[in-house]
Amino acid sequence: MDNDGNSGLDDVHLWPMRYDLHSHSKASDGHYTPEELVALAQKKGVEVLALTDHDTSAGVSQAVAAGRKLRMHVVSGIELSCLWHGNQIHIVGLSINCGSPELQALEKSQAEKRDARAREIGMRLEKHGFKDAYENTKAMAAPGASITRGNYSSYLFKVGAGPTEEYCFSHYLDKGKPAYVAPVWPDLETIVKTVLAAGGIPVLAHPSRYQLNNNWVLRLVRDFKNCGGEAMEVSSAMQSFSERELLTKIANKHELLCSCGSDFHHEKTNLDLGIDLSIPEGGTPVWKSPKFRLEC
Numbered sequence: 001m002d003n004d005g006n007s008g009l010d011d012v013h014l015w016p017m018r019y020d021l022h023s024h025s026k027a028s029d030g031h032y033t034p035e036e037l038v039a040l041a042q043k044k045g046v047e048v049l050a051l052t053d054h055d056t057s058a059g060v061s062q063a064v065a066a067g068r069k070l071r072m073h074v075v076s077g078i079e080l081s082c083l084w085h086g087n088q089i090h091i092v093g094l095s096i097n098c099g100s101p102e103l104q105a106l107e108k109s110q111a112e113k114r115d116a117r118a119r120e121i122g123m124r125l126e127k128h129g130f131k132d133a134y135e136n137t138k139a140m141a142a143p144g145a146s147i148t149r150g151n152y153s154s155y156l157f158k159v160g161a162g163p164t165e166e167y168c169f170s171h172y173l174d175k176g177k178p179a180y181v182a183p184v185w186p187d188l189e190t191i192v193k194t195v196l197a198a199g200g201i202p203v204l205a206h207p208s209r210y211q212l213n214n215n216w217v218l219r220l221v222r223d224f225k226n227c228g229g230e231a232m233e234v235s236s237a238m239q240s241f242s243e244r245e246l247l248t249k250i251a252n253k254h255e256l257l258c259s260c261g262s263d264f265h266h267e268k269t270n271l272d273l274g275i276d277l278s279i280p281e282g283g284t285p286v287w288k289s290p291k292f293r294l295e296c
Contacts, residue, residue, distance in 0.1 A: 018045070018046060018047040018048060018274070019046070019047070019048045019260055019274075019277060019285075019287065020041060020046045020048070020049050020050070020260070020261055020262050020264065020273050020274045020277060021048070021049075021050040021052070021075065021077070021092070021094060021203075021233075021259050021260060021261045021286065022050065022052050022077075022079070022092055022205065022206075022233065022236075022259075022260075022261020022262060022263045022264070023037060023041070023049060023050065023051055023052060023261065023262065023263070023264040023273065024037075024051075024052065024053050024054065024079075024150075024263070024264065024265045025037045025051055025053055025059045025063070025142075026059070026141060026142035026145055027051075027053040027056055027058045027059030027142060027144075027145055027146070028053035028054035028055070028056060028059075028079075028145055028146045028148055028150075028151075029054060029141075029145075029146075029147075029148040029149075029150030029151045029154070029265060030053070030264070030265045030266065031154070031265060031266035032266070033059075033062070033142065034051055034059035034060070034062035034063035034066060035062055035063070035065070035066040037049070037051065037063065037264075037273075038051075038063050038066040038067050038070060038072055038074060039066065039070060040273060041072065041273045041274065042070055042072045044272060044273045044274050045274055046273050046274040047072070047073055048073040048074075048075060048287070048294070049063075049067075049072065049073070049074055049075065049273075050074070050075035050076075050077040050092075050094055050261070051063040051074065051075075051076070051077055052077035052078055052079040052092050052093075052094075052261070053078065053079065053146070054079050054081065054114075054146055054148050054150075055078070055079070055080055055081055055107060055110035055111065055114060055146050056078065056107055056110075056111065056145075056146045057076065057077075057078045057096065057098040057103070057107065058144060058145075060074075060076045060077070060078075060098050060295075061098070064076070064295040064296050067295065067296040068296040072296070073294045073296065074294070074295050074296050075094055075095060075292075075293070075294060075295065076094075076095060076096050076097075076098055076293075076295050077092060077093060077094050077095075077096060077200075078092070078093045078096055078103075078107075078195075078200075079091070079092050079093075079205060080092075080093060080106070080110070080191045080194070080195070081110065081183065081185045081191075082185045082186050082187060082188050082190065082191040083183065083184075083185045083186070083187060083188075084187070084188045084220060084223065085216075087210055087212065088183055088185065088210075089188060089204075089205075089210065089220065090205040090206070091188070091191045091192060091195065091202055091203065091204060091205060091224075091229075092202075092203040092204075092205045092233070092259070092261070093194075093195035093198060093200040093201065093202060093203070094200055094201040094203055094231075094259070094286065094292065095199070095200050095201055095289075095291055095292050095293040096195065096198040096199065096200035097198045097199045097200070098198075100197060100198035100199065102194050102197035102198060103194055103195075103197070103198040106186070106190075106191075106194045109186075110146070110185075111146055113183070113184055113185065114146045114147060114148065115147065117181050117183060117184075118134060118137070118138075118147035118148075118151075118152075119134055120181045121133075121134070121149070121152055121173070121179050121180075121181050122134025122135075122137065122152075124178060124179040124180075124181065125152070125156075125172065125178075125179045127178075128172070128178055128179070130156070130159065130161070133152070133155065134147075136155055136159075137151050137152050137154075137155040138151075140154060140155055140158070149169060149173040150165075150169070150265060152168075152169075152172075152173055152179070153165040153166070153168045153169040153172075153173060156168035156169075156172060156173075166268075188223060188224065188227055189227040189228075192224065192227040192228050192229055193227070193228060196228055199291065200291070201230050201231055201257070201286060201289055201291050201292065202224075202227075202228065202229045202230055202231070203229075203230070203231040203232060203233060203259045203286065204220070204221065204224045204229055204231070204232040204233065204256075205233050205261075205263070206233050206236055206263060207220065207221065207232060207233065207247065207250075208236075208239075208243060208247065217250075218250065221250055221251075221254055221256070222254065225254045225255070225256060229256065230256065230257060230286075230289065230291075231251075231256055231257035231258065231259045231286040231289070232247065232250070232251045232254075232256045232257075232258065232259065233247075233258075233259045233260065233261055234247035234248045234251055234258045234259070234260070234279065234280065234283060235247075235258070235259070235260035235261075235276075235277050235278060235279055235280075236260070236261060236262065236263060236277070237262045237263065237264075237270065237271045237272070237275055237276070237277075238270050238271060239276075244280055245280050248279070248280040248282060248283040251283060252282065252283065252284075257284050257285065257286040257288065257289055258279045258280075258283035258284060258285055258286060259285075259286040260277035260278070260279055260285075261277070262274065262275055262277065
């Protein structure tokens with residue numbers, strides 16, 4: 001398979017199931033190894049998959065190796081956390097150079113912040129009867145994985161703290177709940193500039209999920225664009241057609257490319273790899289960017 005950007009794939013956006021540019025593996029808080037994730041994506045009809053683990057690109061090389069073996073297209077990616085007016089915002093970096101010194105330095109810093117936060121969450125869970133919560137959660141994750149609240153919700157579900165992982169997250173780990181620990185992330189501009197320094201495409205992830213009203217969403221998009229942002233997720237799982245159309249109009253207004261991604265961690269109702277991820281007519285797909293690159 002060649003590595004000439006989107007060569008030969010210019011019409012792929014006509015097929016809603018073929019691209020998924022936001023997914024997670026065991027390198028952060030997904031349920032599958034990078035190799036398993038690529039194989040699962042292929043099984044489900046995805047043709048182009050981006051691995052975008054939380055604040056780490058550690059799983060990308062394994063995903064690319066699996067893609068070459070299975071003749072599956074893989075895009076190198078990452079999902080970076082930042083703070084904007086006190087809100088935790090996620091920026092996906094697509095087609096990144098994982099060896100970028102700027103990116104590697106940020107990943108190291110983010111990992112230290114994540115570990116400190118994870119240890120504090122573990123201590124708070126201990127006070128609520130979950131003995132060795134941090135150690136047990138870390139043991140469930142892949143070696144060297146960045147531990148997130150998603151990892152903790154998996155652990156809590158496993159030990160019977162609630163009927164679903166979502167329940168465990170909302171009752172123990174969400175803002176205002178017993179084990180919530182406020183994050184300490186870099187600002188939006190720092191994250192966007194780091195993705196750009198790594199040769200990647202900065203993508204504003206799932207802009208409708210930040211519990212912001214419309215005016216604040218528009219303000220976020222404007223600030224993101226002013227920082228050097230280049231694309232926005234307009235197509236995601238569990239989304240109405242009208243929301244997708246509105247996000248596409250916002251992207252067009254700010255001259256942002258349109259991305260799509262399931263934010264897949266594991267199978268759940270109405271959320272799967274590649275599920276209903278079409279770009280609305282009128283939006284310019286992110287894979288039209290000259291920077292968009294297939295690793296295999």
